[in-house]
Amino acid sequence: MPQPIKSVNDFVVKFANVNGSGSASANALFAKSVLRMGIPASSRNIFPSNIQGLPTWFEVRINDHDHLGRRGGVDMMVAMNPQTWEQDIAEIEPGGYLLYDATKPMPASRFRDDINVIGAPLTEICNRTYSDPRQRQLFKNIIYLGVLSALLDMDVPAIETLIGEQFRGKDSLIKPNLHALQLGRDWAIQALDCPLGLRLEPRDKVGDRIFVSGNDAAALGAVYGGATVCAWYPITPSSSLAEAFQAHCQRMRREPDSKKRRYAIIQAEDELASIGMVIGAAWNGARAFTATSGPGISLMQEFIGLAYFAEIPAVIFDIQRGSPSTGMPTRTQQADIISAAYASHGDTKHVLLFPQDPNESFTFAADALDLADRLQTPVFVMMDLDIGMNDWLVPPLKWDPARQYDRGKIMNFEDLDSGKEFGRYLDVDGDGIPYRTLPGTHPTRGAYFTRGTTKDRYARYTEEGPAYVDNMQRLLEKFETAKRIVPRPIRRDAIEQTRYGAIYFGSTAPAMEEALDLLEARGIHLDTLRVRAFPFHDDILDFITSHERIFLVEQNRDGQMRTLVTTELEVDPARLVPILHYDGTPITARFIVKAIADMLAVVTLAPLRKALP
């Protein structure tokens, strides 16, 4: 039997439950209680595409040093689902802990002898206390929370306060929940030597940070950024973004007196219609967006091309998942990079933003609305299930009260009336971005006909080759302008000079940051660059050319970002070593460390061995 794991404020607790058993709120309560103790934590739902009955997991990462990505491995497993017992037991680290419902005796063969087994008679306690089967089920979850509170030495008043907040308005539920919590605690204190090797000690490390999901934050960013039209079609994991927009608008976007809505939300008949409505609204001068996932992006292709060629702003949130509909709809991936970057027919390419967490999702949502208006083109906010649907601990959201919306180049009545020349596709300022007019502006000036590419600079119909080429060249010019105004990549240099670099983006960020510390402890130093947008800023090419080898870390099978980087920057693919994680679960720090260390061992055998401890 290995030593039981001992750790204060640095471990992983995983809950294995049955979907629909009411465990979600108890598990969330656990994560929030840790935060209320001032200890940084993050949580991840791993759930099936189903409403009731299938396995679901909730993983909580607790870490004093703010390593809040997935680490890999589990120190404490709360195994409440007999269906997944084997796999749950197997995931526990040697010396780790298993908490299970010991009401029914289990043969010794079903356990491991290198873990610490805690059998709590949860069902028995429930049956003794409650007669209603629904209550027995629900309170079992709170009882195991009570057991954990004793085992991990949690701050009980913090949990009690949270229970009070959760049931505010349904006050009659507070007392029974507190009672259930106490039942679990009492049993643990009586039966075991609490606390265990894993312990929580209050800290003051959470600060003013907030615990939110990316979808909620992005929806709020759309509200702050001035979106008035949202058209969408339900698809996991993006639906909660549109639903959150609805909820935020209901509270924040009513005309004070009349209570009428300063927004319009349409649940469209499909994704073709959603993007069509967004394009129609944006053509007519409203800020509009849609939220979807990979299959929706596939359906939107034709319209995205039209918006690109006709130069119409559109904001598309792509909450990426393990694609097709019968793929892994409830699992995470970064696998729409290519299909978004080059969405549609003909020569098209699009602006993509890659937020790293819910905080950046908020900022980028508002930025995307500005960029789409400025560039008159579709802008994708490339999130994923991990960012979108999980609560992350992030800095509070900030809004500069002096911020003005950038509505881009729109000629108004005065411009037109004063006789300023208007040609819808004229490059007046040399940045590739033309001026547009909105329908209804002026009785005799500024009207034009919107269509794809059969047009000249004055939007007159023509199928002439030179006019087509002229327009396509200007679109490239515009893409160059985009490069200068999209969020720049962020570089972080290693403490020591190194020949190696790593590029990553999106939800990989926290796991990557932890991996860098772990690698550094092993004497492996990497400069890093976090890509935040496409088209690629020149910094990215500089970063690649100034390192001998670059590890490109991403969450898909085909190295899609690597393909995009090689194609667009015309770099030798051999310089970019793919580090790929794509099983549908969020990437872990341990995975990155192992993959990079293994690769380095292969590519630079001799010198590296010396470097390793």
Added chain:
Amino acid sequence: MTYIVKPRLHHPKLPTNALGYTHRDYEGSVSTLCAGCGHDSISAAIIQACFELSLPPHRIAKLSGIGCSSKTPTYFLGQSHGFNSVHGRMPSVLTGANLANRDLIYLGVSGDGDSASIGLGQFAHCIRRGVDMVYIVENNGVYGLTKGQFSATADKGSSAKRGAVNSDSPIDLVAMALQLGASYVARSFSGDKAQLVPLIKAAIQHKGAAFIDVVSPCVAFNNHPGSTKSFDYVRDHNEAVNQLDYMVERDAIVADYAPGTVETVMQHDGSMLRLRKLALDYDPHERISALTYLQQRQAAGEVVTGLLFVEADHGDMHGYLDTVDSPLNTLGEAELCPGPDLLERYNAAHR
């Protein structure tokens, strides 16, 4: 092929409307459709209707899908913004445009392929949403632009120019529009300007989803004897239920119609529709009987034309959504951005 611009010289004696505009101010560039194409007659009717209503052209937005029919917005209302979108998807673009600015007049122009084949879904959903618009289908029973394949309104048993025989049942968009809740439903014929112009005028004044199916023969691919979308067939089998006289309230003159044959309908904006009844048993306020009548006449081989259904106070999408009175595209930071205080409250609630 290059855009043909019409000379903008006005004859000093051209008649003007209440806004001082002449008929020419409502025209577009010269049509490039086949000579004799029914679609051109519809464009002419749209021009006439807008002129007679004295609409400021720039307050109209014209949107279309793809097809010969969908090209026509270039040939009328040159002072209006237009949008040639993608095949079958005009309804969603129009819906979005309408969401952004409820103050403009939206004219959706489509074909039978555009609306009944590839775009049937969007057609249905924008009607059931009650988008305030005039939705015109220029119905020739074929795909004109791609040279004569069947559309979903083609007659069962009809044969295409290249010999294929259509074995599928036709879709009647009028029946669908009735069923889907359109609050103004009409059918007409491109060759019957006297009937078509008042129908378009009334549809424009109508608040809500107004649908007009206009049978519009394709001289290149579908004007042979036996086609229910040919000139001859419609002339011979036209069963007009009523004839519409449309008048704006300010010049409502009491016309001297024989009692019992004229029916006046007050539109949302106070303007009047006068229906001269041809079929005495026809009541345009009954959705269900409209459907029945339509199908009875169809079974008898007749094409029912006229105003089939109207419900003046049906309301529209903005009403259902309860959006503010000012167009959403006119709202700025002051109305849209909740500001730092609310954000701080949001932060606090997530700690």
